[in-house]
Amino acid sequence: MSSNRALLLEARAKLAATSETPQLDAEVLLAHVLGVERVQIIADAARTASMDEVAQYLRLIDRRSNSEPVAYLTGEREFYGRKFSVSPSVLIPRPDTELLVDLAVQYLETIAAPRILELATGSGCIAISVALELHDREVQSDILASDISPDALRVAERNAAKLGASSLVRFLESDWFKTISKSRFDCILINPPYVERDATLATDLSFEPAGALFADDNGLSELRLLIQESPDWLLPGGKLFLECGAGQWDVLKADSELFLPYRSRAHKDLQGYDRVIECELLHPNHRS
Numbered sequence: 001m002s003s004n005r006a007l008l009l010e011a012r013a014k015l016a017a018t019s020e021t022p023q024l025d026a027e028v029l030l031a032h033v034l035g036v037e038r039v040q041i042i043a044d045a046a047r048t049a050s051m052d053e054v055a056q057y058l059r060l061i062d063r064r065s066n067s068e069p070v071a072y073l074t075g076e077r078e079f080y081g082r083k084f085s086v087s088p089s090v091l092i093p094r095p096d097t098e099l100l101v102d103l104a105v106q107y108l109e110t111i112a113a114p115r116i117l118e119l120a121t122g123s124g125c126i127a128i129s130v131a132l133e134l135h136d137r138e139v140q141s142d143i144l145a146s147d148i149s150p151d152a153l154r155v156a157e158r159n160a161a162k163l164g165a166s167s168l169v170r171f172l173e174s175d176w177f178k179t180i181s182k183s184r185f186d187c188i189l190i191n192p193p194y195v196e197r198d199a200t201l202a203t204d205l206s207f208e209p210a211g212a213l214f215a216d217d218n219g220l221s222e223l224r225l226l227i228q229e230s231p232d233w234l235l236p237g238g239k240l241f242l243e244c245g246a247g248q249w250d251v252l253k254a255d256s257e258l259f260l261p262y263r264s265r266a267h268k269d270l271q272g273y274d275r276v277i278e279c280e281l282l283h284p285n286h287r288s
């Protein structure tokens with residue numbers, strides 16, 4: 001028989017070698033196994049777990065000690081205040097991406113009945129968060145979210161159903177714009193793959209889908225392509241919000257031709273990196 005306290009001590013010691021957050025990981029995984037909130041684990045430090053619970057917990061700790069991300073072990077990750085289901089078919093939503101949602105909502109709540117396209121939806125975290133935030137503000141929106149991966153789309157659809165957004169977001173399989181029927185949007189949102197292929201990465205990342213992470217040309221190939229193609233899908237005055245990696249905005253903006261159709265700037269994340277590129281499509285008579 002093991003108490004919560006004893007289980008946590010044992011798990012923390014085992015995870016210390018491979019995790020930067022051994023205590024947190026140990027608590028989150030124990031809360032998952034016991035089906036309670038994390039705060040309760042500490043409050044019930046003397047509670048004894050059943051043999052099945054202990055066995056299940058030790059299996060998860062073993063997997064975590066091999067660097068498998070906690071979110072894949074619990075099957076969920078919080079994003080923008082909501083719990084999204086995740087599987088190894090989708091990128092685990094990152095806190096940095098919440099900036100893109102903030103910017104999109106600020107812009108879209110000023111538009112009556114905005115038409116929105118999200119490419120590379122993955123778990124659906126961006127489209128679903130934007131849809132629910134706009135719904136809460138009584139803004140009626142039309143959101144189409146797509147991804148090249150059918151497995152990712154299944155996860156996104158499940159999340160939309162679980163979070164009450166099925167009637168707000170439509171999903172479509174598409175290689176970038178290829179199967180999006182020809183139309184123009186007020187806003188395009190994209191968090192594309194932008195990690196350079198030979199980057200040295202934390203071991204955890206090897207569990208995430210390569211197609212969600214890596215891009216050619218030092219990670220810039222998809223960003224460039226999407227900046228080039230988006231003007232054909234935006235209404236004049238419409239905006240593209242695009243997440244990028246640290247340092248990539250500086251490289252991209254040096255190519256002034258790339259941004260000719262737009263007025264563009266970047267927004268910094270909490271660590272001070274230029275993280276979201278905002279491109280407003282100029283009206284045709286503004287272009288020279």
Ligand SMILES: C[S@@+](CC[C@H](N)C(=O)[O-])C[C@H]1O[C@@H](n2cnc3c(N)ncnc32)[C@H](O)[C@@H]1O
Nearest residue numbers: 091093120121122147148149175176191192212
């Ligand atoms: C960085 S993840 C973003 C996932 C999610 N939007 C998020 O922010 O957590 C990139 C996504 O792009 C998708 N993707 C990669 N290549 C694509 C392509 N050619 N067309 C559409 N989606 C693509 C991947 O399947 C993956 O889901």
